[in-house]
Amino acid sequence: MFKKLKSSLNNLKKSLNISKKLEDKKLKKILDQLEDELINSNIAYSVVEKIIDDIKNSKSNEIKDVLEKSIRDILTFEKKDILVSKNKPTKIMFIGVNGAGKTTTIAKVAKKIKDNKKTCVIAAGDTFRAAAIEQIKQHGDNLEVNVISHDYGSDSTAVAYDAVDHARSKKLDFVLIDTAGRNQSNNDLMNELKKMKNKIKPDFTIMVIDSMVGNDSVEQAKKFDSDIGIDGFIITKMDAEETGGAILSSVYETKKPIFYLGTGQNYENLIEFDIEKIIKQIL
Ligand SMILES: Nc1nc2c(ncn2[C@@H]2O[C@H](COP(=O)(O)OP(=O)(O)O)[C@@H](O)[C@H]2O)c(=O)[nH]1
Ligand SMILES: [Mg+2]
Structure with missing residues (x-):
């Protein structure tokens, strides 16, 4: 992961270390080039601007330190563990566009809960997409976790409600609520999610984002956050991701934390977000 971002920043480090004493014109050219490279790494423009400004305003000669501070500014947030909660059951609602990895991530979270010797039930709240209920039931069978489901086309809030009752x-300690894939521009579907959130009042509403989506994920995150309200992210497919931009951008634009990273298709491929590891990988 982060291959492309790392190489852009490495190029920058090289050229800036040589040219720290160069006249402004040359520095501007290098920064323009960096701007292009960062945008090509799927980093949102606002984040690119921040990094460039940080470099321009820094008095340090160590470019690495400046970049590290920029990235720390963006990715530092209060650590919150979704699997440690006072409420019983703790209700966690997973939202995000189709294919982001919601259902797979719920299975991974269920596995973590079981590994922690806690209990959970899953609500098959995607009553929309063909085979979605079978998919989550299969995970439930594999993990020996109960899945509450209704028929396709039924009210997803009612499914979530039943799961909470159960x-x-x-x-049980946790209720994990799956939802249908939502395109952020589909108002009907967004309204359904709003209704679920109002009725169920989840302890956490987590947006699942596919790291490979790139810049579009920023728009998705902003829209889901403004319409439904999110507490943070789980970023999936980090095993396949080459650019790294989605992470920085979504967090910077919403100021919401990342709870976990998905790093593969297996149940154990869900790791805690650790800024030190990320910094090591990027810089
Ligand atoms: N490589 C990889 N694939 C993932 C990861 N998370 C989910 N997937 C795959 O992404 C696809 C869509 O996942 P799914 O959970 O059905 O997405 P949903 O539509 O949001 O529920 C599936 O093929 C998953 O196996 C991950 O962290 N890494
Ligand atoms: Mg799904």
Whole structure:
């Protein structure tokens, strides 16, 4: 992951270390080039601007330090563990566009909960996409976790409600609520998610983002956050991701934390977000 971003920043480090004493015109040319490279790495323009400004305003000669500070500014947030919560059951709603990895991520989170010796139930809240209910049920079978489902086309809020009821009566620790893939421009579907959120009042609403989507993910994140309200992200497919821009951009634009990173298709491929590791990989 981060191959492209790393190489852009490396090029910058090389050229700026040589040209720190160069006249402004030359520095401007190098920064323009960096701007292009960062944008090509799927980094949103606002983030690119911040990094360039940080470089321009820095008095340090060590470009690496300046970049590190920029990235730390963007990716530092209060650490919150979604799997440690006072409420029982803790309700977690997963939202995001089709194919982002919601269903797979829910299975991975269920696995983590079981590994922590806690209990959960899954709500098959994607009543929209063909085979979605079978997909989540299969995960439930594999993990020995109950999945509450209704028929296709039924009200997803009712499914979530039933799952919460089930968790209450069985004294389970968590309810993981799957939802249908939503294109952020589809108003009907966005309204359905809003309704679910209002009725269920989840402890956490997590937006799942595919890291390979690139710049478009920023628009998705902003829209989901403004319409539904999110508490943070799980970024998936980090195993396949080459640019790294989606992470920086989505977080910078929404100021919401990243809870986990998905790093593969297996249940154990869900790792905690660790800024030190990310910095090591990028710089
Ligand atoms: N390589 C990789 N694939 C993933 C990851 N997370 C999800 N996927 C794959 O992405 C595809 C879509 O996932 P799914 O959970 O069905 O997405 P949903 O539509 O948001 O529920 C599936 O083929 C998953 O196996 C990940 O972290 N890495
Ligand atoms: Mg799904």
